[in-house]
Amino acid sequence: MSDDLAAQETAREQAYVDKVYAQLAVAAGNAQALAKEGHERGRLGHEGGLVERDAMVFQAARRIAQLDAAHEGLVFGRLDLHPDLDPEPRYIGRIGLRDAERESLLIDWRAPAAAVFYQATAATPQRVIRRRVLRSDGASVVGVEDELLDAEALEETGADLPIIGEGALMAQLSRARDRTMHSIVATIQAEQDQAIRAPSRGVTAISGGPGVGKTVVALHRAAYLLYTDRRRYETGGVLIVGPSGVFMRYIERVLPSLGETAVALRSLGEVVDGVRAARQDEPAVADIKGAARMAEVMRRLARQQAPGSPTEFRLFYRDDVLQLDRGSLGRIRRQLMSQGPRNRQLPRVPGALLDALWRQVRGERGRERGRSSFDEDLLGDQRFLDFITAWWPPLAAPTVLAWLRDPELLARISEDVLSAEEQRVLSASWTAMPEQPVGRDLTVQDVPLLDELRYALGDVPDRSDDEASLSDTSLLEGGHDMAELMTAADREYAPSGRAWAPPTHKIDDDPFAHVLIDEAQDLTPMQWRMIGRRGRTASWTIVGDPAQSSWPVPEEAAAARAEATEGKALHEFHLSTNYRNSSEIYDFAAAYAQRVGLDADLPTAVRSTGEEPQVVEDVADLEAAVREAVVDLAGRVGGTVGVVVPAARRSEVNKWLASWPELGEDAAGARAAVDSTVQASGEDRVVVLTGLETKGLEFDGIVVVRPQEIEDESQTGRATLYVVLTRATQLLTTVS
Numbered sequence: 001m002s003d004d005l006a007a008q009e010t011a012r013e014q015a016y017v018d019k020v021y022a023q024l025a026v027a028a029g030n031a032q033a034l035a036k037e038g039h040e041r042g043r044l045g046h047e048g049g050l051v052e053r054d055a056m057v058f059q060a061a062r063r064i065a066q067l068d069a070a071h072e073g074l075v076f077g078r079l080d081l082h083p084d085l086d087p088e089p090r091y092i093g094r095i096g097l098r099d100a101e102r103e104s105l106l107i108d109w110r111a112p113a114a115a116v117f118y119q120a121t122a123a124t125p126q127r128v129i130r131r132r133v134l135r136s137d138g139a140s141v142v143g144v145e146d147e148l149l150d151a152e153a154l155e156e157t158g159a160d161l162p163i164i165g166e167g168a169l170m171a172q173l174s175r176a177r178d179r180t181m182h183s184i185v186a187t188i189q190a191e192q193d194q195a196i197r198a199p200s201r202g203v204t205a206i207s208g209g210p211g212v213g214k215t216v217v218a219l220h221r222a223a224y225l226l227y228t229d230r231r232r233y234e235t236g237g238v239l240i241v242g243p244s245g246v247f248m249r250y251i252e253r254v255l256p257s258l259g260e261t262a263v264a265l266r267s268l269g270e271v272v273d274g275v276r277a278a279r280q281d282e283p284a285v286a287d288i289k290g291a292a293r294m295a296e297v298m299r300r301l302a303r304q305q306a307p308g309s310p311t312e313f314r315l316f317y318r319d320d321v322l323q324l325d326r327g328s329l330g331r332i333r334r335q336l337m338s339q340g341p342r343n344r345q346l347p348r349v350p351g352a353l354l355d356a357l358w359r360q361v362r363g364e365r366g367r368e369r370g371r372s373s374f375d376e377d378l379l380g381d382q383r384f385l386d387f388i389t390a391w392w393p394p395l396a397a398p399t400v401l402a403w404l405r406d407p408e409l410l411a412r413i414s415e416d417v418l419s420a421e422e423q424r425v426l427s428a429s430w431t432a433m434p435e436q437p438v439g440r441d442l443t444v445q446d447v448p449l450l451d452e453l454r455y456a457l458g459d460v461p462d463r464s465d466d467e468a469s470l471s472d473t474s475l476l477e478g479g480h481d482m483a484e485l486m487t488a489a490d491r492e493y494a495p496s497g498r499a500w501a502p503p504t505h506k507i508d509d510d511p512f513a514h515v516l517i518d519e520a521q522d523l524t525p526m527q528w529r530m531i532g533r534r535g536r537t538a539s540w541t542i543v544g545d546p547a548q549s550s551w552p553v554p555e556e557a558a559a560a561r562a563e564a565t566e567g568k569a570l571h572e573f574h575l576s577t578n579y580r581n582s583s584e585i586y587d588f589a590a591a592y593a594q595r596v597g598l599d600a601d602l603p604t605a606v607r608s609t610g611e612e613p614q615v616v617e618d619v620a621d622l623e624a625a626v627r628e629a630v631v632d633l634a635g636r637v638g639g640t641v642g643v644v645v646p647a648a649r650r651s652e653v654n655k656w657l658a659s660w661p662e663l664g665e666d667a668a669g670a671r672a673a674v675d676s677t678v679q680a681s682g683e684d685r686v687v688v689l690t691g692l693e694t695k696g697l698e699f700d701g702i703v704v705v706r707p708q709e710i711e712d713e714s715q716t717g718r719a720t721l722y723v724v725l726t727r728a729t730q731l732l733t734t735v736s
Contacts, residue, residue, distance in 0.1 A: 006164050014141045017075045021139050078132040085127050092117050110227035118193035125149040130161045195573035196221045202569030203540040209601040210726035211580030214543045219254045226260050236513025238263040243519045243695045269444040272451050276439040283714035285429045288422050289445040290524025300413040302456035313387045319363025341458025349392045394460050397453035398437045404430045448526035511536045519695045520544035525560035532564025547600035548723045552715040578603040585732050588613040589725035596718045613732040623656045629733045633701035642699035644724045646709035647690045654688050691720040694727050702728035
């Protein structure tokens with residue numbers, strides 16, 4: 001095929017793409033006009049105008065955001081179908097567009113009419129004669145790649161459909177990576193498309209070995225669900241959970257590039273509202289905190305009396321000395337706790353205490369005034385109100401978690417649940433925790449424990465809710481209900497403005513409509529419990545590969561996963577083709593997996609570079625060897641280079657790469673290309689990561705420092721090293 005013909009075809013497609021971009025500009029103008037009209041409605045001076053303004057401005061803003069996100073690579077596909085099915089070509093893009101006559105210019109890739117773009121093959125062409133992928137740079141078409149799917153139909157119809165290029169997928173796979181994941185919407189393959197368009201209800205499980213596209217397929221599935229049932233998923237929300245902040249920054253541009261922004265992207269340290277934890281515990285600590293038995297430890301902790309709270313109360317009333325000692329207070333506490341979570345009992349506390357105290361009233365002066373006067377007198381007594389607040393304070397989960405700084409308390413509540421050694425390890429990890437920890441004080445592994453406590457403690461009910469639910473229920477032996485007592489407290493202590501009333505402490509995590517979990521094989525049982533609470537009524541997409549798991553007890557995690565998704569239909573999809581790694585790199589990684597006994601899913605790598613992985617052994621100067629390897633790879637690839645190190649060496653290696661030594665003229669260009677690349681910028685070409693932080697990421701080149709130490713870091717170090725060896729798309733070097 002001549003270069004002239006390829007140029008002619010590219011120019012022909014450019015003319016159509018120009019037409020589509022012109023219509024995009026018209027659509028953007030219409031959205032801007034709608035926003036302007038909405039603001040004008042707000043000046044009408046009545047409430048209806050304000051409502052119309054808000055609705056119009058919201059819709060306009062959403063449309064503008066969708067159009068802006070779609071601008072890059074707007075048109076990427078063309079289908080030439082059998083003439084009796086559709087005589088005109090169908091163009092596929094990131095969003096759908098119509099011209100002024102309402103004729104379709106561009107079909108949204110998620111629409112049913114576009115499905116055949118991904119599903120047709122040479123074996124089953126589905127009446128597609130030619131499939132064309134347009135490769136673009138911004139609004140400019142830089143090339144086309146064709147697949148002839150039905151040669152017989154081409155000959156039969158005599159259509160003028162030249163075939164250009166060597167295939168868009170291979171061109172996409174060979175391009176340089178940067179620090180973010182990109183959409184594969186133009187190159188989705190048939191087995192990937194089946195998973196993307198799976199039924200919306202139930203659980204869609206996507207499995208497969210490294211490099212098969214599990215993550216990006218799952219993200220495209222989220223976009224597809226939002227397209228097919230927008231009302232449901234935008235109203236309920238879509239939660240996407242990934243293993244780390246690094247990973248979430250890597251994927252954050254995919255959905256906006258597909259025109260979707262109605263999602264919550266959270267790392268495992270950010271799932272709980274208001275908490276942002278990034279620090280990881282050491283593997284030995286993480287293994288204990290993640291175990292299912294920690295749920296029982298948290299349940300027991302939530303039932304403990306607050307440290308420092310009073311253990312007795314004494315009051316002179318009329319002719320009687322009323323007293324609550326440790327034993328009677330303990331019985332009252334157990335009675336209250338039997339009725340539900342601790343904070344939910346706050347409105348019942350005054351009544352329970354008044355009950356116990358009234359039973360001690362024996363004198364005539366006290367008895368003749370009656371129970372009602374007794375309640376009013378005590379609820380107006382500041383000493384009694386102060387005691388209530390001190391004895392049964394509303395408790396926030398971070399405060400309660402910090403109680404575990406006390407080794408004696410930890411030992412008491414974890415008896416018969418944790419071993420003495422496990423208690424010692426946990427106690428050491430919590431020693432430095434402040435009394436009121438915030439997100440930065442917690443580790444990623446603390447967050448599920450915090451969430452467990454939030455639900456074990458419960459929220460503090462609003463006054464109105466309590467009165468509504470309890471107004472017909474007598475909670476006190478004297479026949480008084482809680483609504484009356486709260487009203488009496490408000491009335492009796494009104495002069496100073498400090499009537500006892502429970503403060504509001506709400507758990508506001510409503511379940512999502514869809515939950516997507518990536519690297520699901522790494523979730524601990526406690527993390528499954530945390531995410532399960534947010535997906536009780538949701539559909540799910542679960543992505544993972546058991547061979548890459550960093551959790552040492554997979555059976556326990558599987559049980560927690562089954563509990564989180566109980567009752568939901570399961571749709572399973574397995575991806576079998578490795579699109580990330582060259583065959584040379586993946587053969588190296590697969591050989592390692594087989595050598596160390598991993599039960600690995602070994603997909604087929606579809607491309608070869610001729611570049612075998614380099615193994616640098618027995619080096620005398622590790623620093624010099626690492627620098628040389630990084631400079632070499634950075635000079636040979638156009639994209640990113642990952643330097644993967646044992647966690648204990650991360651700071652050390654960062655210092656090595658902070659300045660570049662003189663390594664001779666041959667390295668000068670490479671050195672300049674990566675100079676200052678270990679600073680904090682998200683655009684760095686070279687980044688230093690631990691093995692666990694590479695989960696879900698990919699780089700043009702990888703330098704693995706001390707692989708044996710990475711393997712020895714944890715019980716699942718072999719799986720972690722296997723993951724590391726599969727992160728490179730072009731070049732791999734190990735230095736040991």
